[in-house]
Amino acid sequence: MLLATSVAVLRRRIAVALRSYRENAGFTQREAANRTGIAAGRINHFETMRSIPPDPELITLLDLYEATEDKEELLAILPAARKRTATEAATTDPEQFNLYIGLEAGATQIESYDAMVLMGLVQTAEYAEALLRGHGQGLSEAEVRRRLRLRLRRKELLTSESPIQLWLVVSQHVLEAPVGGREVMRAQLAHLVELAELPNVEVQVLPGGVVPHPGLHGSFTILSFPIPGDAGLAYVETRVRGLFFEQPDELQEYAQVMNHLRVLACPPDESIPLINRIRKDIP
Known part of the structure; x- marks a missing residue:
């Protein structure tokens, strides 16, 4: 069961x-x-x-x-x-992202490569708000607040009694992008360091000088579930819709890319000092 x-x-x-x-x-x-x-x-x-x-x-x-x-x-x-969750009842997000939120909440492990921005699970409220307001969708104030509440609830998955195992590889360019301004980025990077201290979270930084590399196609997330016979899935979010990849050859491709990126990235014990240096160097 x-x-x-x-x-x-x-x-x-x-x-x-x-x-x-x-x-x-x-x-x-x-x-x-x-x-x-x-x-x-x-x-x-x-x-x-x-x-x-x-x-x-x-x-x-x-x-x-x-x-x-x-x-x-x-x-x-x-x-x-058969139940419709509270999130499903209230959401105005694309159906695929709504499904992703539900799957994320039930995953046992998440592996993510962040090429453009930090993934939602590790975002501060200020960083998330800056992204929402800069997305160009013309969101109402009420919708911005609703999405922020959802984003903050998702963060609890990392600190619950049975937390998700997260392995994050993030491009150095993401850490240096001034999303929301200097103070927002300083706080965001400090928060990322705090999360990396959790036993269920691993963070690696892919240095900006490592090019070319197999992650140049963009961000992706791999989810694993406590379901017999379920190999998991890979998720790619685009501006228009989210895309799920579940075929064995597709999953193998994303798993191989993730493993390659882990090898190319700084190990966790070197990544944290690097994040701190980037934070201190923010002008």
Whole structure:
């Protein structure tokens, strides 16, 4: 049974189970549809988290796949997986980012490369506000405040009783960019150093002189989950929408890039003094 976790991860647990059981049973989605009378499109939606199966259809599919081991657990988490979270009810963010927030909350490990700005989990309120106001979306004051509240709630994932493991590789250029002005950046860098002292957080700085390198394509995040058979996913946020990469070859590509960046970056015990020097050198 999954421990208490985010609604998005419960949904992912169901989707991953249905896909893996079908594949292990040797059925295509079309073949499963023909055998059960459940439309192939619906089966696809169940396996991609676009919808949650009703109890009878979940039972029908699991029986077809002869997947009895997890049936009781999957049926038990269905009611919670169908709930609309407070974040989902209130958000006006793109759907993909809303999904990312839920998945982030239920992840056990996050690996991130920050090429342009620091990721949300490590941002101070002032740094986050400067980014929101400078994004060029013409956000209302109420919307800026709402997003800031969401951003600050996300930070609690690093300091909870069962915190997420975070491994962050950040470009030196990000640390030197004067987001919000000198005082905001000084406070942001001091906060990053404080977080790096947590046992569940590793921070590495990729020196500006290390070029070319495999992270030149931009920022990305890799999420891992406490779900049997779930290899995780990579997430890339663009101005228009968030993109999820879940195929084995895609995940392998991002994992290899992350590992390469870790080798090229300063080790954690050298990165912290470097961050402090950058902070002190801010004019």
